[in-house]
Amino acid sequence: MDSEGTIASHPEIEADSCKGCGRCVEACPRKCLEISHALNNAGIRSVAYKGEGCVGCGICFYNCPEPYAIKVVKA
């Protein structure tokens, strides 16, 4: 959220759906995704948002082979 209280664009990641292939990390034009150190339910290192930089373009969503691993909220 910014100073005016509006929600900034960001990806919402469902860690347990992620298989850690890294396609979104590579595709993100703002390089704001990374493979995290946390293991998900299946024991896979899932992707995580770095916390800033997202412009809500949705490129990570379309590069992801999983339907529910990433959704993008565009401000």
Next chain:
Amino acid sequence: MKTIEQKGMYREFPRCGKPHARTTHYCPGCGHGIVNKLVAEACAELGLQDRTIFVDPVGCGVFTYYYWDAAHISAAHGRASAAATGVARARPGAVTIAYQGDGDLGAIGFNNAFQAASRGERFGCIFINNSLYGMTGGQMAPTTLEGETTTTTPYGRDPALTGHPLHVCEVFNQLQAPFYIARVSVADTKRIMQAKAAIRKVFELQRDGKGYAMLEILAPCPTNFRMDAQKAARFCIDEMEREFPLGVFRDRSAQAGGEESAAAPAQGSALAVRPVPRFNSCAELFSASAGAQAADGAPERGAGMARLSKELRFKFAGYGGQGILSLGLCVAEAARLENLHTLWFPSYGPEQRGGSASCSVVVSPQRIGAPSVEHPDVLVCMNQPSYERFAADVKPGGLVIVDETVPVAKEPPEGVRLRRVPAIAMAEEFGVPKAANTMMLAALKVCKATGLADASLEEALCASFKKKPQLIEKNREIFHRAAKALENRNA
């Protein structure tokens, strides 16, 4: 505010049988997954879900009925275009889409697809070309590139022996009837967006009752390319596109449809089949020990160095890619080296990586009856779902070894010992993250859980790297280091 999210799929995929019911069965980085999302999205955005009948034949795409929220018919291998012909004729108002792979459409089903296109049947064919047979373990397909290494072309495809790659779009472009023929790719963002538009077009043509559409999609198969997702995508762009150029070969969508179609209603039929999963690496692992097994003049079983006095039953479980099956095979091999009877029995899903995998191993001085292990003496778990699934079944007096990353919410049954081992962490600490299974083997040794000699375990470990001799010493070393570290922890 706008949300970019999946449309046209079920909210959960319970039939897929994953512990987390919202994941697909596809391997990490699979091109199918990307196409599945685009197809579901196009179907939903055009409001066609209640009119669409998908025909899914055999291949990695066979389980699309888990995901796409529309009607489905499973067809026999290669027969999607034949089944879709029946569906399209019996239900002229429906949007019929066949979803085929290159093994399915290009090889066994080529004539089905070709003749359906030639007749101008009113359905759309989405054809996934990943240049090999994915589900069965990466064998050569008609679309395999010249020189491309597959499990059945280990020295690269030789055109003198196995012919040249089949250009499906170019061949179909010789036919009169098709309305739309195009080739796209899902290797990167730009190409995915082109694929998205093309898939939408296939649906629109069927919605408007135009006629046959063929959309070939180049898709990466990281598992069988033996590459990571990024390199596999690069392979699609650098290698596959050279052989299979992208583009629209024909687009007659502006033309009125129907006149060239054989519209006589016929009885639609489709046989529901279940695929036979195969697992390529098992075959390789088996062949590593086949030479020794073939020596029939070997000493009598039960003789020699065997020390084990009673049957022991093991279960190894985790997710595919953790080396669970090889770990089980190591124990079986160690028993074989001691001239014991042994059985190794794997269990896994159709995907080769990322799914849950387990194997049962029985080691016995006597002949072994049932190969499946329902109540193991020793259970080794590398991830949480496998612990939750199998821990309650361990025999009293048994042992459960779990990785430290697995949260143990529920203790194992009474009388069962629990050992938590930092296998994954230790493998990373040693700089060989893939060797977590070797750590587990060391844990089995330290716990004296196998009843087998330490030397046999070590020899079996080395035998499992027979095909990668450069890894033998490295693994032997980390096996010893891990055993020492675990012993020190105990002390």
